[in-house]
Amino acid sequence: MEVWIGRQGERHGPYQEEQVREWLRSSQLSPDDLCWYDGLADWQPLSVLFPLDKPAPAPNPYAPPPLQQQPASTNHFDYAGFWQRFGAWIIDLIILMIPSMIVMVSSGGMEAYKHMVERIQGGADMAMALRDYAQVTETASLISLAITFLYYTFFEASKWQATPGKLALRLRVTDVHGARISIGRSAARNIVRLSGAIFGLIPLVCYAAIAWTQRKQGLHDLWASTFVLNGTAQQQPPQGRPPGDDQGSFHA
Template sequence: MDNSVKYGGFWIRFAASLIDFVILFTCFYIPFLPIIFGEPPESITPVILIYAAEYIAGLAYFIIMPVTSWQGTIGKKLLGLKIVNENGRRLTIGKSILRYLSFTVSALILYIGFIMAGFTSRKQALHDMMVKTYVVKSRTSSVAEPISGQAAFK
């Protein structure tokens, strides 16, 4: 990676994570709250199926989104970030799976693995270091690019 690359630091990555949390919570948890907290079902099977569906959807979100043309989650896209490999290219599905699995290590050590992104020269969290990935700024201007068909603020 060349020196002109601007890496996404801790706070912008944290903000992207909050956006992702709101999206996932809204899409996958709120619709099921009446089922989960309502009258107990006659069988535990529906609750297990709901939790399994939520887990698989979250797993797919954090594994598949980085290998799309967006190169990151919706939160990262909205904040002008993308995830790249050591050559500055899009992740393969295998590398994306490894990155997701390595989140566990970053979390298990009291989330210090995530906080490391604020202190390393290339703004890498522990899971990024483990699989040789980087979160970079995909917008070079200081003003966010407008979404296609919308006017930019001046």
């Protein structure tokens, strides 16, 4: 049986019944979360449709006090490694080359490139030829940068939480709670990528830190407090925001 989960006004799934029961037992899902499956007239709390098999035992008043528990951490997250993320970047780069080439060709960039090569072969000063080429293609370069920024910003804040490159390698972008990031956080994250592209430091700026940071965060992750994790958003139980951020009931 396939089960849909409703949380924070969004629908997640579908998941298999055994997955849902396991997430309930491990407290990854709350009994108060809503769910629906084919045949139900309306959404119902998980506690109604999937009651736990065994009730929690009553506390023993004579038992010693429990050990001090550490606050919930992100140690259980499966962080994506350097080469996984670099591979995703390569895929996205190939995809982005298509609109960039269209912009470049339509703005006369190819003719400017041929003219630059002819000048250099004819003995003209290389630095001056490159400068003139950069001036001619400046508008096309700025448009390509804007396309790249919007591409990453909107895809990583989408329900997929990933660009096509990350989806291909089964990765997703989250906040520090493992939840989907907002459009504002995604934009802040990609300001660093945009800045690096302007100064020609991609992939150095964004990716070099992944190899030595504890949670495999690049500079753009550290700036925006984000993680890149293994597993697509559709494979995960819906992640809630911190307590007190509930915005009401779910509407299908």
